[in-house]
Amino acid sequence: MLTTHVNRRRFLSAAAAIVGAGALGACSAAQGADGRILQFWHLLSGGDGVTMAGLIDQVNAAHAGFDAKPTVLAWGAPYYTKLAMAGAGGRAPEVAIMHASRVPGYVPGGLLDPWDKELLASHGVGEEQYSQPVWDKSHVGGELYSVALDAHPFIMLYNKELCAEAGVLDADGRLKATGTPEEFLALGRELSAVSEGHGMSFGYLGSGSQMWRLFYTLYCQQGVAMELPQGGEAQIDEDAAVTALEFMQQLLDGEVAAAQNDEDNAIAEFATGRSAILFTGVWELPTMQKEGIDVGAAAIPTLYSQPAVYADSHSFVLPRQMNADPELRKMTYTFVADLLSRSTEWAAAGHIPAYLPVIESDAYAKLEPQSDYSDAANHLVYDPPAWFTGSGSNFQSDFGQTVQSVLMTGSDPRPAVRAFKKQLDAILAKPNPTDPEGEWSA
Amino acid sequence: MSHAATETKGARGPAAAVAGAAGAVPPTGVKRFREARVAWIFLAPFMIAFLLFLVWPILHGFYLSFTDQSLTGAGGGFVGGANYAEAFGDATMWRSLANTVLFTLMSTVPLVAIALVMALLVDTGLPGQWLWRLSFFMPYLLASTVISQIWVWIFNPSVGAANELLRAVGLEPIAWLQNESTNLTAIVIATVWWTIGFNFLLYLAALQNIPGHQYEAAELDGAGKLRQVWSITLPQLGPTTVVVLILQILASLKLFDQAYQMMGGISSDTTRSIIQYIYEAGFVGYRFGYSAAISYVFFAAIIIVGILQAVLLRQRKAEK
The missing domain is CATH 3.40.190.10 (Periplasmic binding protein-like II)
Incomplete structure (x- = not known):
């Protein structure tokens, strides 16, 4: 027999603590340390996850207006199920990473919003900054639905x-x-x-x-x-x-x-x-x-x-939001463009950066043996x-x-x-x- | 809604029970209403959860099974019995159902028989009973994720303990989880190790409830230990065995987590359970409508098993 009784007072104080913690959590989610919270979902764990966390910190430090907050979910079907449901409900994160190969499955269901190419170009991200196979793969039905971070052959x-x-x-x-x-x-x-x-x-x-x-x-x-x-x-x-x-x-x-x-x-x-x-x-x-x-x-x-x-690419997508906040959307573009420009570190994890200015940089050329297979990006x-x-x-x-x-x-x-x-x-x-x-x- | 309506409705429900328990004097109308209200207030938290999380999903799921609703929000149009027609012609559905039934057969027999043997051994008065109880029951307390990890390592084709054992006795190593002819067996072995503690505990409790004087009497009459087990212990465990069997069959039919995890999320034709197929159709394949239809096919199958059990039990009672 179980003889330890949870008395009423103890139960109530425990319950109050849980409710209180939840409320505090909700508060911190609404406002970041130095700006608005940008929800960012991805499926990168292990070494990739650590590198990504470092990049996010750098981008956050460089911009006062927003604070990108990553949520890491388990790779594979569990991740894609959750992302699809978030998009279907219209209350998705501001930005997420998807495999480029999964994007064609998401677009017809209206789970993603297309990127505004002009706005993206004003941040220095456009066709000239990508290899042909990667840029082509980013489109579905003529619209740009994903912005590639890398190619991982x-x-x-x-x-x-x-x-x-x-x-x-x-x-x-x-x-x-x-x-x-x-x-x-x-x-x-x-x-x-x-x-x-x-x-x-x-x-x-x-x-x-x-x-x-x-x-x-x-x-x-x-x-x-x-x-x-x-x-x-x-x-x-x-x-x-x-x-x-x-x-x-x-x-x-x-x-x-x-x-x-x-x-x-x-x-x-x-x-x-x-x-x-x-x-x-x-x-x-x-x-x-x-x-x-x-x-x-x-x-x-x-x-x-x-x-x-x-190969496949880790690509940034805009999961569909029913009431997208225009200010947050703009910040999302800034976040993605800035992260791309810092993706040399991402290359250290083995991936070929998709953003050509990084590939053409001296820092990348010095990365051995990564630069030995960067040519693969043209035959993906x-x-x-x-x-x-x-x-x-x-x-x-x-x-x-x-x-x-x-x-x-x-x-x-x-x-x-x-x-x-x-x-x-x-x-x-x-x-x-x-x-x-x-x-x-x- | 008027008060009068609430009152009459309440009077037929819990209020009647409350009144019955209160005593022989039937309460007057006002008092009855008050008691009914109190009863409803106490019942409300459960009723709300019950309606919201059980009744409503069951009804809504049944409705979904007649639509082409997709996880992405697309579709949702009425398609009549098309999902059911597809399910009955779907080889993968039948295969998954067969896997679940096969798993239930393969796991229920050892989970009942070995649990009984273990309980009998512990009950013979081995020293350190608490240690046996604890170690047999402990795996049951582990999360399915934990036991899956443990057994994936045990069944690892090159460094796993299972193959070490085979090599030690001079047998060829087996790719337990990768080989289609052994992977379901491997999952059965892991499941038996994991959940046997529960059945063991039920049997042990039942054994300890058998009055000692019956054994004493048998001993005076010259019955040996085996004779005592056969003529006193086993017959008295009958009701417990029925409970253990019913619980075990229902638990085994729910096969999903350990199989899914031990296979690393891969859906193999020989280990995919019907619940895994429901998950795959709905969440991986985005087809909620079809997935709901398979759920109801499975639901019907379980009801048939339940009715069979009830009929068999009644027959046995009638024989007695």
């Missing part, structure tokens, strides 16, 4: 020590170029000869995103596109998809790369110096530098007919636009579901490609839930 990190031992570095100490799948696999075997574990690490088990990132890079390098027209059939080049998957199977032969590896384990393998190359997103770069590995970085080499690198490929695609979406995990066994067992990829196409056709045949009338055929 899928790249290769390499262990310079091991690569030097295998003799695969060029005169400048960079990984030697490979131009065909055969050359690349040969490179993998050379590296595996000097590595304790495998030549390369590719963790994919249970991670649809990892499989998709490498697959889509290789698929697009063959000069083909993937289109997902609402109400139509998925346009997938079956042969190119099979070629890409077959190459991935060859990679996972147990020598070049472990046949069965998950993402965490692949990272651990590389971080402990037991493999020479890691396929990963740019965001793992700081981790490896901290591990004390002499790490280089390179875009995935062009193994087929044309360069292509899977994003998820094919549709309401259900993008980072952290079910699209990528569904892809993983379908092809994981192909990669694990080495079985014929063609049926898996067909099954994936069939799944996509089924989704495309249903009306877009954010746009049931079909007013936007993005």
Whole structure:
């Protein structure tokens, strides 16, 4: 039996304390230290989160009128669910970060407000300040809906020590170029000869995103596109998809790369110096530098007919507000423009800054190995636009579901490609839930 | 609303109960009204919460299931039974329902049987009873997020304890959560470890309520320990087993958090529970209307299970 009684007085004072704390919290939310509160939602945690917090502090310190207050939510579906609901309710934060690949899914539902290009240009942010793929990706239906902070491509990190031992570095100490799948696999075997574990690490088990990132890079390098027209059939080049998957199977032969590896384990393998190359997103770069590995970085080499690198962008968006405050909106533009101009620090976290004046700065050129892969920004490929695609979406995990066994067992990829196409056709045949009338055929 | 109306309405409701409890003398009209008002005031906080957070969502959800309402606020038009028609033809819906039923079968049997064995062992008078009780019950107090983290590590394909164990006895390691043929089993194992303490406690309490003189009498009659368990303990645990079973089936049907978390948010065809599919359809896929329709299909399935349970129980009672 529970014998401790919460007496009435104790209960009341506790309740009063809770109510009081809530009231105080509400007060502090209304007015910042030196200006109006600018609510800013993002999904950046870990090292990225720390860097972002530093940038926000700098911008806040530079402007007296507002105080941007970040709210950090869990990456992926939980974040996008909350952001969508905030936009649907019309009481969203002033500004938020979204993956550029998710923006086409948000626009038709009226969850985002477009950016005013003129106002943005007056802050020094416009077409001239962006690479073509990034600028194009920021538009939906001719309107500018997102302002990119970065591009974060899928790249290769390499262990310079091991690569030097295998003799695969060029005169400048960079990984030697490979131009065909055969050359690349040969490179993998050379590296595996000097590595304790495998030549390369590719963790994919249970991670649809990892499989998709490498697959889509290789698929697009063959000069083909993937289109997902609402109400139509998925346009997938079956042969190119099979070629890409077959190459991935060859990679996972147990020598070049472990046949069965998950993402965490692949990272651990590389971080402990037991493999020479890691396929990963740019965001793992700081981790490896901290591990004390002499790490280089390179875009995935062009193994087929044309360069292509899977990427996504963290982009600023204006979630729809029912009664947007014009003054706060203006401050939002100032906040975003100023943060972009300081994004050199963001590059330290591995990301390629999207804002060209930063890329062209001396400070960035000195950042090694970041500047080695900045050229990738000109060949970025994003998820094919549709309401259900993008980072952290079910699209990528569904892809993983379908092809994981192909990669694990080495079985014929063609049926898996067909099954994936069939799944996509089924989704495309249903009306877009954010746009049931079909007013936007993005 | 007039006072008279309130009074008559009140008189049929809680006031009647209050009057009945007060005594044999039926109160006069004014007094009855006063008592009814007091009763309603006391009931109000609960009634408001009940109407607002249970009755209204149930009704509104039912209405939504006939619309194409989207999470983004778009849609909302009446679509008749289209959502239900789609749900019945949706292979993923059936697969998720089957996963939930399979999980319920796989988890309920060990969760009842092992809990009983554990309770019997502890009740034999092992020294340090409190320690056993505590350690068996402790996992139940952990949040689902915590147990998911723990078991993700245990099931890690390369450094996990589960595979260490397999290697130690000379078996091949298994990619527990990544392999589609083992991931549901892995979730069952984690769930059994996590929630068995509750059933264990119910059984232990029931065991300790069996009067000791019955065992003494049996012993005088020459019954051995096993005979005592079989003829005295187990029959008297019957009612408890019914309660444990019903609670366990309902709890297992609600599978979501540990499966979702242990799979890292990935929806695998072999672990996606029906509740996860409801969440995915509504919140990830933005389709509130469709998601509501699946909820009602599931609701109907649970009601069928409930009716079956009730019928079986009644039959058993009738047999006695």
